[in-house]
Amino acid sequence: MKKDHPKEPTRKAESKKAVGLKPQEVEHFRKLLLDLRNRYMQKMGELAEEALTPEAAGMSASPSHLGDVGSDYYSQELSLDLIENERAALYEIEEALRRLEQGTYGVCEECGQPIARERLELLPYTRYCIQCARKIEAGQ
Numbered sequence: 001m002k003k004d005h006p007k008e009p010t011r012k013a014e015s016k017k018a019v020g021l022k023p024q025e026v027e028h029f030r031k032l033l034l035d036l037r038n039r040y041m042q043k044m045g046e047l048a049e050e051a052l053t054p055e056a057a058g059m060s061a062s063p064s065h066l067g068d069v070g071s072d073y074y075s076q077e078l079s080l081d082l083i084e085n086e087r088a089a090l091y092e093i094e095e096a097l098r099r100l101e102q103g104t105y106g107v108c109e110e111c112g113q114p115i116a117r118e119r120l121e122l123l124p125y126t127r128y129c130i131q132c133a134r135k136i137e138a139g140q
């Protein structure tokens with residue numbers, strides 16, 4: 001046992017580069033996250049308008065461009081709920097960008113295992129591997 005670590009953070013050394021993302025992968029995910037952040041911000045703007053403009057809320061018109069949210073989501077309250085969701089997602093995106101900076105991106109916060117690459121592609125701001133995410137969802 002040598003004691004010549006200067007001043008490592010108290011975490012295990014391996015957590016520094018736990019996933020071993022290559023620089024271009026870091027860039028790749030940073031770009032994904034930034035794109036996603038832009039999209040969420042835009043969406044939030046749109047939702048806020050819908051929620052706050054009575055005519056827009058009254059017309060059951062069709063922001064069909066919100067393709068991923070299902071079809072009946074257009075009452076005012078739901079829009080406000082959605083804004084909350086978007087805001088939470090934005091927060092997660094910010095956190096993911098920070099983890100990217102710190103080199104801890106892509107590691108499950110629950111079990112410390114690397115998160116599957118495909119999962120990161122689909123959900124670049126996730127904190128958990130699929131197993132842990134399922135456990136956590138089931139527990140709620």
Ligand SMILES: [Zn+2]
Nearest residue numbers: 108111129132
């Ligand atoms: Zn996990």
